[in-house]
Amino acid sequence: MVTSAPARNPFSPMPSMGDEEFVRWVDLLQRRTGVVVPPDRKSFLVTGLRMRMRETGYASFDTYFDQVLNGARGAIEWATLVDRLTVHETRFFRHPPSLELIAEEWLPQHVQLHPGAAVHAWSVGCATGEEAYSLAMTLDQKLRALDASKVYFGVTATDISNPALAVGRSGLYPRERLVELPEPYRSAYTAAEGKDSFQIVESLRKRVGFATFNLLDVARAPLKKLDLIYCQNVLIYFARERRKALLDALADLLKPGGLLVLGPGEVLGFANPQLTRIGGRQTLAYRRNG
Numbered sequence: 001m002v003t004s005a006p007a008r009n010p011f012s013p014m015p016s017m018g019d020e021e022f023v024r025w026v027d028l029l030q031r032r033t034g035v036v037v038p039p040d041r042k043s044f045l046v047t048g049l050r051m052r053m054r055e056t057g058y059a060s061f062d063t064y065f066d067q068v069l070n071g072a073r074g075a076i077e078w079a080t081l082v083d084r085l086t087v088h089e090t091r092f093f094r095h096p097p098s099l100e101l102i103a104e105e106w107l108p109q110h111v112q113l114h115p116g117a118a119v120h121a122w123s124v125g126c127a128t129g130e131e132a133y134s135l136a137m138t139l140d141q142k143l144r145a146l147d148a149s150k151v152y153f154g155v156t157a158t159d160i161s162n163p164a165l166a167v168g169r170s171g172l173y174p175r176e177r178l179v180e181l182p183e184p185y186r187s188a189y190t191a192a193e194g195k196d197s198f199q200i201v202e203s204l205r206k207r208v209g210f211a212t213f214n215l216l217d218v219a220r221a222p223l224k225k226l227d228l229i230y231c232q233n234v235l236i237y238f239a240r241e242r243r244k245a246l247l248d249a250l251a252d253l254l255k256p257g258g259l260l261v262l263g264p265g266e267v268l269g270f271a272n273p274q275l276t277r278i279g280g281r282q283t284l285a286y287r288r289n290g
């Protein structure tokens, strides 16, 4: 919470943003998160900033910019602001072909090659958790179908936005979102919570751990030797030049035989000598060699 903002008259209109100010904010966001805001998304940036400035009592973009750069207090404010400046759109089972590739092709082979070995997955840029729970449901169902229900699996779900992670951790979603969950997942893994919500059942919530993590720090990721990395609809917000380096770093975190799943069309012409593309045209996935 910012405590000493210059007093703002709540009735005065919020400022408009000049080109130079826009470039300054875009540059800060890109340096700190990797996210690029093109000029046609200026209104998204301005709306997010204004919303937060209204809450904290700032009347000028410049003064607020200085506040955000200001030591420990600025870092706390940045952690809140970053949630307003990033897109958290997501859905359960957002890209079925990717989940089918995991369930029908990769996991059966993995279980056959490494009987009894645990499966460690990472949902990178998980937003409010729907992707991580979809992965956990897919793994749980398929391991049971393969008669491997004793195999341990866990999903680490990370994002830069703390409010988004808090939703994921709660596992609580509005009731209308149930339509996103196909059967048998809906009955097996959700329970009504009051009139308007549902919650992911505890047994599945226990399999998913949520943590704050900036993808730009991937070279220092505390996660190693992963079986599955799922990274969709995150890199599209990053500069093309940066995507390849991040993907190379993700590839280094996979075990031999591990799978990296991206969103189709998210990176063009990506190749890494450690990885072999698998799956058809509907998916963009790579298995680590060895």
Ligand SMILES: C[S@@+](CC[C@H](N)C(=O)[O-])C[C@H]1O[C@@H](n2cnc3c(N)ncnc32)[C@H](O)[C@@H]1O
Pocket (backbone or CB within 6 Å): 032, 033, 034, 035, 086, 087, 088, 089, 090, 091, 094, 124, 125, 126, 127, 128, 131, 158, 159, 160, 161, 164, 213, 214, 215, 216, 231, 232, 233, 234, 237
């Ligand atoms: C559009 S959502 C995608 C959610 C989910 N992966 C999906 O496909 O449905 C993008 C997420 O990436 C997160 N994000 C953006 N920059 C990030 C960064 N540098 N490190 C970690 N997460 C980041 C945002 O906070 C947001 O929740």
